[in-house]
Amino acid sequence: MNNDMLIRVTRYYRALNRLRAIGLEKVFAHNLADAAGVSAAVVRKDFSILGFHGQKRGGYDITDLTARIGAILGKGEEQHVIVVGCGRIGKALMHYNGFEQDGIRIVAGFDNDPVVYSDASQPIPVYPLSRLDEVVGALKVNVAIITVPENAATDIYASLLAAGVTGIMNFSPVTLKPQRTADGILPVVHNINIGLELEQIFYELKFPKE
């Protein structure tokens, strides 16, 4: 499964969970196509590659399809994430309640500021960065969201890798590169640079592709 297909299949999975939540039992390729922003032909082709076959009439069974795609995506258990850097963006993510329907839970935050990590009003426990190794080991987490300022990002990335966290979503403007760890593991790094995305939008508006 290439990356584009993975993105689509993850979107189908999300759409299926939402449809099931509102009580639907059957779904057509074009419904999933709408939800994933592709054509129905693409959905049918993906499903054919994955070996799913709908009934000629009535569409695909949502429960069955959700289970099959869930198995492919490795779903079933709740997936745990930590947030490193509990400034405004980090706190916003810790309060965000949209992850639950995807089976994702933020289980801890880390920050260097005692005002932050001593604040019992946070919805999720926040620890000082000095306790990263210990807490990551105890919670057995391997995915982190980095929301620290630009100048701290590279050091935090190194600390996370050293602690065994090899899945990174990085919101800092520094581009972090996946480099094989001493244990031979290649980290998975998604850099989300909001300023860069905005610049690209301005550029694409100025020079339309059409």
Added chain:
Amino acid sequence: MNNDMLIRVTRYYRALNRLRAIGLEKVFAHNLADAAGVSAAVVRKDFSILGFHGQKRGGYDITDLTARIGAILGKGEEQHVIVVGCGRIGKALMHYNGFEQDGIRIVAGFDNDPVVYSDASQPIPVYPLSRLDEVVGALKVNVAIITVPENAATDIYASLLAAGVTGIMNFSPVTLKPQRTADGILPVVHNINIGLELEQIFYELKFPKE
């Protein structure tokens, strides 16, 4: 320029601005390569396509290169953005001070909650959504960041298009599709789905590509 090259060139531009800010005058292809997460050969090839030639020794002149790339990216004037949905994530973006170095400024927020749009302590003026058309027209903004809940995103998207905002960065979990407006303009839509990104990270960790 294809999309991958645009992303790289935007990254070179950001790196150049940072290098200039710390007083550097010359830069080598491999410095920009490091900053953009590519190889020096890719930087040289991109520059050759764009018609840039460095000196054999001493590298590229940073001021000259910044001006040339800036001209290509349509830089020079400050670029204005609005935020629609001033919950935690919207507010975090309104307080974020990292956009300035990219020449981007958030000029207004919009929210339906009177507690939010009457709060004078916000760093940027927040207006009720009913004033979207009027304020967008007065500020001549054409790019918006959508940070509203899932159930409001589609309506907000339609309102923005109707108001002439055709560049959209969407943080809601709904996938918004670029559909040509009545004026024949194809909107530029970047969907950033944090839950989806996390799911993909978990998937890639579980099934490494290597």
